[in-house]
Amino acid sequence: MALNDLLSVEFTPDELAQFDNALSAIEAILKGKTHNLTPEERRQYGRIAEQNKLFVNKAKEYMELHPDFVPRYIDKAEFDRDYTARMQIEHRLLRLENLTEHLSDTKVLLDHDNYNNALSFYRMVRTLSRENEPGTTAVYRDMKQFFGGGRSSAEPEQPD
Numbered sequence: 001m002a003l004n005d006l007l008s009v010e011f012t013p014d015e016l017a018q019f020d021n022a023l024s025a026i027e028a029i030l031k032g033k034t035h036n037l038t039p040e041e042r043r044q045y046g047r048i049a050e051q052n053k054l055f056v057n058k059a060k061e062y063m064e065l066h067p068d069f070v071p072r073y074i075d076k077a078e079f080d081r082d083y084t085a086r087m088q089i090e091h092r093l094l095r096l097e098n099l100t101e102h103l104s105d106t107k108v109l110l111d112h113d114n115y116n117n118a119l120s121f122y123r124m125v126r127t128l129s130r131e132n133e134p135g136t137t138a139v140y141r142d143m144k145q146f147f148g149g150g151r152s153s154a155e156p157e158q159p160d
Contacts, residue, residue: 004116007109
């Protein structure tokens with residue numbers, strides 16, 4: 001591993017196929033059971049805070065202890081199905097969020113490595129172009145476009 005590499009990761013074709021098959025299986029299970037909210041719906045319904053989850057849990061406990069207190073207009077069986085599904089989803093959502101965070105953080109490190117190696121390549125091509133190395137001027141000009149017109153803070157430092 002080079003000195004500037006933060007991470008080295010490699011997936012075999014079999015591992016990627018297993019990963020994709022697992023995602024396809026999850027998508028198949030969820031098909032028709034999940035809903036994608038519009039931004040307006042998301043604002044309208046929001047999320048219940050932890051305190052409100054405790055409130056819902058407490059109400060469920062009391063509904064179980066005192067079924068005669070449950071208003072007739074509440075479909076208790078539907079409430080129980082919704083409650084169970086929410087608990088099932090929440091558990092899996094936490095696991096998926098953990099996996100997503102790991103994948104995202106790994107991608108950040110890989111992006112960092114790739115960007116720094118691309119900068120090193122750019123610096124070398126720039127130096128070779130200035131020394132009139134055949135074939136480097138076109139490559140340098142093409143890559144230079146990513147750093148804007150003049151010197152910017154994004155353009156790499158001049159090598160010694």
